[in-house]
Amino acid sequence: MTDDPFLLTITPTTHDLGGFKVHRTLPARPRTMVGPFIFFDQMGPAHLAVGEGIDVRPHPHINLATVTYLFAGAIDHRDSLGSHVTIEPGAVNLMTAGHGIVHSERSPTTERAAGPELSGIQTWLALPEADEERDPAFEQVLREALPVVEAGGARARVIMGSLWGATAPTTTYAQTIYADIDLAAGAQVPIDAGADERAVYLAYGEASLDGVPLDPQTLYVLRPGAAATLRSDGGGRVMLCGGEAFATPRHVWWNFVSSSRDRINQAKEDWKAGRFPTVPGDEKEFIPIPEVPKTVSYP
Template structure:
């Protein structure tokens, strides 16, 4: 009865990374992309052990942008451009890989003693045709610089693109909309039909979409051109993502994305051969290419 406004419901694959779980809804066997979004991970929430933390060793990317957005905790980002930037809740880190970048993500030292908290969303965006091989870049947008819409029981931060007349300063190389929507008890918001492809993800709490109860950690892809209302009786936190549909298919294998499978094969060879740049200040460790990656798109 709900197929008039819901196109697909994508259930997650959950990975236990030792101390915290990651729920991955994109790429999915049923669908690779929603607008430019082709990777969607919810990290945590988790309280890590005292003295511990996350240590994502240096690893490569091509032909994509990573978008890191935290609900709780902090992460130190370093990359082969020489960037060293701490991200905290409400801010956004946008790293554009272009023809190739290497980065690491680790819990800050001052967070480790008491045991770091970790909760947030990491997404990847495909770069548009003609821009896959641009120069790598990094951009940090502070929480205070992102538009916040507060009215009638809602508190929404626009992370990328434009929502309800407010535009984020975050660079968007492809047409994209990305927002963090918090609903207090009894509040509702319209999910307008302003993007070609849109999806709603319930991170926490209870919510309905056009009266249909949502399950947490599911990505609900809306039919194009159909508006809907997101409502919560007891409080919720949800993400809205989407944007312009891509005419050209993107392939995903491990940390590599491209419109050309042969470009991914070349990136695999180059990483194995040590031809990617190093991360200044974090060049003693790295992640080897897995035989069977957790992240793949499907034919």
């Protein structure tokens, strides 16, 4: 028996996208998933030059749900269902790909005029096998609709699932816990052992778990069944994520996630052949399928 709460520490792969950096901790060689979470990216923080912005051209997804959560800035989301919303800080945007969806993410014109800020977390959730080929869907849960729990000097916004007695209205397909924990200086709060799999991630500032300092942009996978205490002397922002353990593995290749490698290969061919739907209002551009993707699972 060990007193160490950590099962595994995953350091990020950092990509410089010109003007801002993205820190990726999932998927990684030592671990593909934590609960349903199969992709974990921190964008920024960054302040882009006046007139610039992010322009993620239309691209496809299958068999997953994307969750976008911003600390600062704004992103215009469009998808092949006809959704067109502006993602703003504190809200959660859940896009369920199911059997296939295409979307784009771009800085709003108003943000470009001022020099856009960009800071936030984007995650992907694998879908249970029974839901992988469901119809695509999109939902936005506004900041005001997400419960906030205050305790021990921490202010936690529950993004998905339940924490400290509060439950978010966001749709979940598997048991999921996802929360944004804002720690004031001197804050101290428990991280209970309720979920099968859990991880904590220091987005910025300073924090420790059971007295062990957390490195920023690093994903700490916790031991199953281990309760722990999260503390910050100077203040920090910590994401808690996890949920039920999946009984069957998931494969990742580029923007495709599935329990079936054959299904991913079919999605590759469908994108190459133009068989995915287009994005209304953003039909002129698209991201070609890469020869060697940056996002892959590991055998």
